Every structure is written in structure tokens, then in C-alpha cells.
Amino acid sequence: xxxxxxxxxxxxxxxxxxxxxxxxxxxxxxxxxxxxxxxxxxxxxxxxxxxxxxxxxxxxxxxxxxxxxxxxxxxxxxxxxxxxxxxxxxxxxxxxxxxxxxxxxxxxxxxxxxxxxxxxxxxxxxxxxxxxxxxxxxxxxxxxxxxxxxxxxxxxxxxxxxxxxxxxxxxxxxxxxxxxxxxxxxxxxxxxxxxxxxxxxxxxxxxxxxxxxxxxxxxxxxxxxxxxxxxxxxxxxxxxxxxxxxxxxxxxxxxxxxxxxxxxxxxxxxxxxxxxxxxxxxxxxxxxxxxxxxxxxxxxxxxxxxxxxxxxxxxxxxxxxxxxxxxxxxxxxxxxxxxxxxxxxxxxxxxxxxxxxxxxxxxxxxxxxxxxxxxx
Numbered sequence: 001x002x003x004x005x006x007x008x009x010x011x012x013x014x015x016x017x018x019x020x021x022x023x024x025x026x027x028x029x030x031x032x033x034x035x036x037x038x039x040x041x042x043x044x045x046x047x048x049x050x051x052x053x054x055x056x057x058x059x060x061x062x063x064x065x066x067x068x069x070x071x072x073x074x075x076x077x078x079x080x081x082x083x084x085x086x087x088x089x090x091x092x093x094x095x096x097x098x099x100x101x102x103x104x105x106x107x108x109x110x111x112x113x114x115x116x117x118x119x120x121x122x123x124x125x126x127x128x129x130x131x132x133x134x135x136x137x138x139x140x141x142x143x144x145x146x147x148x149x150x151x152x153x154x155x156x157x158x159x160x161x162x163x164x165x166x167x168x169x170x171x172x173x174x175x176x177x178x179x180x181x182x183x184x185x186x187x188x189x190x191x192x193x194x195x196x197x198x199x200x201x202x203x204x205x206x207x208x209x210x211x212x213x214x215x216x217x218x219x220x221x222x223x224x225x226x227x228x229x230x231x232x233x234x235x236x237x238x239x240x241x242x243x244x245x246x247x248x249x250x251x252x253x254x255x256x257x258x259x260x261x262x263x264x265x266x267x268x269x270x271x272x273x274x275x276x277x278x279x280x281x282x283x284x285x286x287x288x289x290x291x292x293x294x295x296x297x298x299x300x301x302x303x304x305x306x307x308x309x310x311x312x313x314x315x316x317x318x319x320x321x322x323x324x325x326x327x328x329x330x331x332x333x334x335x336x337x338x339x340x341x342x343x344x345x346x347x348x349x350x351x352x353x354x355x356x357x358x359x360x361x362x363x364x365x366x367x368x369x370x371x372x373x374x375x376x
Contacts, residue, residue: 078116102163106318145303161262207289235272309343
């Protein structure tokens with residue numbers, strides 16, 4: 001009987017605190033280049049131990065090793081956030097000082113909570129379904145969108161922000177994680193889409209309905225258009241638009257976008273240049289029947305925007321963010337509502353596509369629905 005992969009992953013991930021505590025208490029391991037070597041050696045050891053356990057299995061999905069490695073790093077991230085918040089001690093001092101000192105920012109703390117919580121649970125669920133031979137594609141798209149969003153905001157922000165002078169060798173391992181995330185996403189998109197079995201007459205009936213006669217889709221379309229407008233507006237704000245409304249907004253409503261750490265600015269630009277085109281495509285998919293790609297891309301977008309908004313909202317009210325950059329108390333309710341709605345829109349759209357995907361199936365050939373009825 002094969003050893004359950006999710007149990008193996010869980011216990012290998014628990015090696016992270018041991019490695020961190022050991023490195024934190026051995027002075028020879030606290031030099032910048034040595035820290036990078038310890039990271040690489042730890043990941044290689046996790047990979048090799050897992051390989052020894054699963055090598056006798058007839059076939060092992062290559063993505064298992066990817067999810068295993070990221071599970072390990074999720075626990076590292078969680079340990080980092082907990083230590084910086086003062087819940088634990090003696091694990092991360094060496095890494096914050098000579099590894100990645102920018103991790104003590106509010107953005108990175110919130111990012112690490114997400115990685116250590118949401119990502120870790122998702123990865124265990126994915127590996128469990130993988131072992132059971134069940135489809136894990138939907139969960140994997142949530143994770144891939146979230147992880148890629150994390151990296152494409154994190155890496156550029158460090159390079160252009162105020163922490164650019166504090167880049168140590170450990171930083172460059174993030175490029176490896178970015179490439180690994182991209183490779184995983186490409187591999188997921190290239191795999192055959194697993195479509196649910198829906199009667200042809202139901203598909204035909206749904207696809208004959210115009211948007212005005214699909215109230216849920218109509219409301220979602222309006223909500224996505226609103227999210228697009230909010231995306232453009234905040235993009236103009238961080239690009240220092242001279243309009244009075246932009247000036248007023250950044251100073252009186254969301255001053256966190258001015259923080260010199262660059263995380264919020266880069267995030268708004270990612271929304272503007274990446275999320276905006278994808279949101280446009282999602283509106284198209286809600287209007288034109290047969291867009292089966294909606295089933296994948298809505299999940300990918302939901303994971304990405306949920307992660308970014310969680311980090312942004314949390315950092316904008318966190319105690320490590322200077323008081324002048326936090327959401328003003330007078331506007332707290334309005335700003336929080338806008339950001340939570342912005343987070344909820346892609347999530348609700350993904351749920352809608354997952355629950356009732358008939359409209360997004362391939363168009364039914366003429367006469368097929370009638371033939372199916374006759375066969376019944």
C-alpha cells in the first residue's frame with residue numbers, strides 16, 4: 001500500500017521549523033550566500049525524500065513534486081509571519097537580517113499568512129485528490145492564480161522599492177519560484193479540460209437566452225464592469241494623475257498607495273495591465289455562449305485577485321504600515337467596502353461558472369437536442 005502523499009507532504013513540511021531553528025542557532029549558517037545554499041539544500045532534500053517514498057509507484061504526476069516544494073515553503077512563510085507578529089521566537093532572525101529583510105513589511109506579513117494558510121490547505125487538498133485519482137484541476141487553478149499574483153507583485157516591488165539596496169542572494173530564489181509557478185500554470189492550461197456532462201437540451205436552452213433574460217449573469221456583468229472602472233481609476237491614481245478626484249482619493253481614502261515600499265503601487269499596475277484585460281474577456285464570456293475557457297480563467301482570476309486584495313487590505317490597516325499611510329478612520333467603512341466588493345466579484349463569478357456551466361459549454365449542433373430527447 002502506497003504511503004498517502006498528503007500525509008507525506010504534511011510531515012515533510014513540518015521539517016521547515018526544524019531547519020529554521022537549526023539555522024537560526026548556528027552562526028556559520030547566517031551568512032548571505034550560505035543562507036541561499038541552505039534554502040536550496042533543504043528544498044533538494046524534501047524533493048529527494050519524497051522521491052524515495054513514491055518511486056515504486058507506477059506513475060507519479062510531475063506536479064506532485066511542485067506542490068510538495070511549495071507546501072514546504074508555505075510553512076516557512078507561516079513561521080516568518082508568526083515570528084514577526086511576536087507569536088513565536090527563535091526561528092527567523094537570521095533570515096530577516098541576512099536573507100530577505102523586506103519580509104518584515106506589512107505586505108509581506110499578510111502575504112505570508114495567505115501562503116501559510118490558504119495555499120497550504122489548497123496544496124494538501126490538491127495532493128489528496130491527486131492520490132485518489134480525482135480531478136484537481138479546479139483547485140490547482142485557484143492556487144496557480146494566487147501564487148503567480150503573489151510573485152509578479154513581490155519581485156518587481158523589491159527591485160524598485162526602498163528595499164532595493166537590501167537584496168541578498170536569497171532573493172534570487174524567488175525567480176526560480178516564479179518560473180516554477182509559470183511552468184505549472186502552463187501545464188495546467190495545456191491539459192484537457194474536464195467538462196461536466198450536461199444534457200444537450202439544457203445547454204441549448206441556456207444558450208438561447210440573452211443576457212437580459214439571465215439576471216444573475218446580468219448582475220455579474222455589471223459588477224465586473226464596475227470592477228474594471230475601479231481598476232482603471234486606481235491605476236490612474238498611482239500613476240499620479242493630476243485630476244482633483246485622483247489627488248483627493250489617494251490622500252483622503254487610500255493613502256497606502258503612496259507607501260514607498262512600492263508593493264501597493266505595483267499591485268495597482270498589475271491590476272491595470274493584467275487584470276483589466278482579463279476582466280474584459282470575462283464580460284465577453286458572460287455574453288457569448290460556448291466560451292468553455294471561462295471555467296478555467298474565472299478560477300485563475302478568483303485566486304489571483306483574492307490573494308492580492310487580502311494582502312492589500314491587510315497591509316493598509318496593519319500596525320507595521322506607517323500611520324499616515326493607513327486607511328483614515330473617517331473613510332474606513334467606504335474604502336473597506338469597495339475593496340471587499342472588488343475581491344468578491346471574481347470569486348462570485350467563478351462560483352457561478354462552477355455551479356451552472358451549461359451556458360459555457362460548446363454550442364449544441366442543430367438537431368442534437370431533439371435527437372437526445374428521442375433517445376431518452
